[in-house]
Amino acid sequence: MTEKANLKFTAEHEWLDIQGKTATIGITDYAADKLGDVVFVELPKAGSTVQAGRVVGEIESTKSVGELFAPVDGTVLEANSVVVDSPELVNEDPFGKGWMIKVEVADASVFDSAGLLDLDAYTALVGE
Template structure:
């Protein structure tokens, strides 16, 4: 995975890695830590249209149920089957093997995201 400083972040604790017109989306280490041991992940199927700000998945842990929000509008090109089969990857490697979905987008729609420093300041509050 890319250096975490190169990623974009949301106030809903997702990270976004941009590669041309495709983004990879996952949850941050902070979110994974807050959830505790992840035991179940539900993600949208490839071909699904997603809308920024809307819930697109569910992440269940031994402590709570969390929601995965779409940070952008787009179309899902891949859901991480490895995370569905082994939810612990979210805790073990949230910025790597624990990614959630890949989405095709219009890159100009990435407004309103945070830098790593802005995100770390947000969660430190």
């Protein structure tokens, strides 16, 4: 499991683990809990271009259908095929094996200007 304190978050309940110009992206445990039991995940293919704020994937649960948004502009380096085959990992390990995609940005400074939240700000947002 990734240490939450080192992550950045979005108001749409995605988390980012930023390493240089690459961000591993998933949905938070809060979002996974609100969705309920995840039964299907659709992700973009490696090499796809994503735009900040645009839908890049779909997460279906027994309760509803949710969307995965791109928090930054970039190119998908990898989509987690394990979570596509075993969508329950989104609920079981959202900050670990349940990650969704890895995105490379052209300029790492975008992470500073993308309106991302730290753990304290995200916790305040969801009221936990």
